[in-house]
Each structure stands twice: as structure tokens, then as C-alpha cells.
Amino acid sequence: MKLHxxxxxxxxxxxxxMAEKGIDCERVPxxxxxxxxxxxxxxxxxxxxxxxxxxxxxxxxxxxxxxICRYLEALHPEPNLFGSDPLEIATIEMWQRxxxxxxxxxVAGAFRNITGFFKDRETCVKEWGxxxxxxxxxxxxxxxxRLAENQYLAGDKFSNADIxxxxxxxxxxxVKVVEVPDLPNLSRWHAEVSARPSFSAE
Amino acid sequence: MKLHxxxxxxxxxxxxxMAEKGIDCERVPxxxxxxxxxxxxxxxxxxxxxxxxxxxxxxxxxxxxxxICRYLEALHPEPNLFGSDPLEIATIEMWQRxxxxxxxxxVAGAFRNITGFFKDRETCVKEWGxxxxxxxxxxxxxxxxRLAENQYLAGDKFSNADIxxxxxxxxxxxVKVVEVPDLPNLSRWHAEVSARPSFSAE
Numbered sequence: 001m002k003l004h005x006x007x008x009x010x011x012x013x014x015x016x017x018m019a020e021k022g023i024d025c026e027r028v029p030x031x032x033x034x035x036x037x038x039x040x041x042x043x044x045x046x047x048x049x050x051x052x053x054x055x056x057x058x059x060x061x062x063x064x065x066x067x068i069c070r071y072l073e074a075l076h077p078e079p080n081l082f083g084s085d086p087l088e089i090a091t092i093e094m095w096q097r098x099x100x101x102x103x104x105x106x107v108a109g110a111f112r113n114i115t116g117f118f119k120d121r122e123t124c125v126k127e128w129g130x131x132x133x134x135x136x137x138x139x140x141x142x143x144x145x146r147l148a149e150n151q152y153l154a155g156d157k158f159s160n161a162d163i164x165x166x167x168x169x170x171x172x173x174x175v176k177v178v179e180v181p182d183l184p185n186l187s188r189w190h191a192e193v194s195a196r197p198s199f200s201a202e
Numbered sequence: 203m204k205l206h207x208x209x210x211x212x213x214x215x216x217x218x219x220m221a222e223k224g225i226d227c228e229r230v231p232x233x234x235x236x237x238x239x240x241x242x243x244x245x246x247x248x249x250x251x252x253x254x255x256x257x258x259x260x261x262x263x264x265x266x267x268x269x270i271c272r273y274l275e276a277l278h279p280e281p282n283l284f285g286s287d288p289l290e291i292a293t294i295e296m297w298q299r300x301x302x303x304x305x306x307x308x309v310a311g312a313f314r315n316i317t318g319f320f321k322d323r324e325t326c327v328k329e330w331g332x333x334x335x336x337x338x339x340x341x342x343x344x345x346x347x348r349l350a351e352n353q354y355l356a357g358d359k360f361s362n363a364d365i366x367x368x369x370x371x372x373x374x375x376x377v378k379v380v381e382v383p384d385l386p387n388l389s390r391w392h393a394e395v396s397a398r399p400s401f402s403a404e
Contacts, residue, residue: 047348048304056289062292062293062296063300064296067295067299071292074291074292075288086277087273091269093268097268097269098250113330125327127327128329128333131330142249
């Protein structure tokens, strides 16, 4: 098993997930800045052109970070990170999607359109980036309210939803295009998840 | 169990999913055009303000269409729509995410920013809508290539990935802001999924 990856929030989701599971594998760096992910060789692995991609020993490729995590969860069920009964499964998926759709994708939209990081390969609309940068911090209020009454996003248990939101916040801070307000419950939770060894995994 | 819904692609995902499972429940209409989803009463059900929301008999609310579908799959495992072994689970999630992130979200971005459908509650950037409208049809080539060699997106089995792509294509055709090219394998597949009774469910 090999993980084709580059420094990116989606690659980090898989790194943290694997560290939580105590799994490791060979890593193959992909230079997305130089467009290595858009070469015919790479597109044969993942026609979507994104990182990361997990290559299995039989030559099968699994793209999309959450799909890779679900594969690993099915092979290594413990510690459970996607839920184990119907309501827990749904609750984790709900908060993972909220973290991804209401915050992480707004941060990505702000980053790509404001900085023009991929302007050699996509049309950037700065005004749209600014709309995203304004929406992203507001979305954090929903998570702060949830974390006022729960230790983790899905309740008492650390889950994949926490990985998504934690990494998205770290990414927002790193690229500096989105203000991350200092909300009390979110900050308490962020300190807790950041202290997990998995959040320092590479 | 009650489904709070309005005419929208995400509500339709749950309707089709339930029809595939042979499940039904009470429906509660939500008038999103009038902003009913932004009232304090609705936000107490779903702080994200989106539809659909599934209300359980004990008063628990599950938001996010895919989270609702995962809840229903866990309660009613057959017919299986999210996969049953590690590779199948990953393959369905990969294609479901590609359908959602590479096509459905571009169609939504084009629709909202070009038509200004929600301009009373969000900032629209027409230029961004046009970027989305240009990207969405190109993304369909990846699905067409996949469907040249597979009956369904995840292989031999109809899955949740097919529901997402089928509904996103129907939505694109309905709102007319994105051109849906006539690609041979995609058209063959779309005719097949559209003929399923679930695709006519309401």
C-alpha cells in the first residue's frame, strides 16, 4: 500500500486518520505546485487529478481522502472513527459534512481565489474569494454552539468529523486569508484535538 | 419519523434513496423560497439552515442528505447502496464525492450566482457563476470514461454515487444554467437510472 500525497489539507486528513488507527505505509510525494498531478501518469491513477491517492498492492487506486479513510476504517475497525450504530454513523457524517461544506470549502474558495495559488490552471475570481472569506468565520458559530454542550462534534467520542474541522482550522490559520475568531468552546476543543499525537503526524 | 423537505436536489437524493429501500414516512414541506428554513424554529432543528432534515420519533434531528441516507442504510441494510466490503465502500464513496464535488457543487454555484435565486440572503458573484458553468460540463468527461467500462459508477452495482450524479444532472437540465453535453456512455447510464421507479419518487 502506498499513499501518493503532497502537503495539503486533504492529505493531512488521511495522515491524521492513519495515525489514529496506528497504520502507516509508504509515501510517494506528488509535486502539485509543478503540476505533477495533471500529468497523464497521475491522471491514470486519479482522473480527478487530486491528492491524496491510495495505491493498493494489486494496483487499484482509491482517490478522495474520505474514501481512503473509509477503506482503512473497514479494514481496521478500531478505534472507530465513522460511528458504530445508526444514529452515531449519521451524527458523525452530518458534522463531517458541515465541517467540510460550511467551513473547509469556504476556506479553500477564499485561498484559491484570493491568492491565485493555482492561477496557472484555473480562473480565479477575487470577489468570490472575498465572499468565501466573509462566510467562513460565521460558519464557526454553529460548531462553537455544538461544542458548548459536547466534548467532540459528534458527542462524547472523537471522530472523523473532528479531524475534518481541526485540519480546516489549521489550514485557515496557515494560509491567513480567513479570520479564525477566538470562540471559547471551539478554542477549548481545538486545543484538545491538537494535543492528540495524530495531529502532529506527517 | 418525518422528513422536513422542499423541492431541491438534496431532498430528492433522500426521496430516491428511500424509494430504493422501500421506506416511506411523513413529509413536512419547508418553504425555502419564503425563508422558512431561516426561522428560529427551523434553525433549532438544523442550525445549518438546509433541507432536508429527518426528525426521529424521539425528537432527534438528522440534517445533511447523505447523513440521512447513511442512517437509513444502517437501519435497512438491503438493498445495499453504500457498499459492503472495504473496496466497494471506498469505491462508492469516491464516486459519490466526485459526483458531488466536481459536478453537483459546480452546478449549484452556477445556479445560485447566475440566477441570484437566493440574492435576498447571500452575495452573488455572476463572474464566479460563469466559471462554475464552464467547469461543470467538463467534469462529466470523467464519468463518461468510467461508464464506458462499467454499468454503474461504482461498477456492476447501482449505488448512492449513481443517485447523486443522476439527480445533479437532472437539476442542471432543469435550471438550464449549465450545458449537459450528450456523451454516449453517460447518456446510456442516465437513461438506465432514470428508468428506475425510484427516480420518479416524490
